Amino acid sequence: MKLHYYPETDSLYIDLSDQPSVDSREVAPDVVADFDAAGHLVGIDVDHASQTIDLSRLEADSLPLTRFSVLRA
Secondary structure, three states, X not given: OEEEEEOOOOEEXXXXXXXXXXXXXXXXXXXXXXXXXXXXXXXEEEEOHHHHOOOOOOOOOOOOOOOOOOOOO
16 A cells, blocks of 8 residues: 655545556545456545645554555655
8 A cells, every 4th residue: 555645736645556447436525436447446536635634644553564665755
């Protein structure tokens, strides 16, 4: 899973899979879910993210992580 924040558009993309998206559906105002060819969820796009999500902190609890990285542009 990868989190991508785009400050120029204030959007957050949660990339859940390496599979390409072939279908997108708005599931709530400013929230779009992306699906692969088999109908599996592959990503979530949140517009106006800083207005609806606390982007100042990130927590993970009991995730079976094998790799963790923080990248800065």
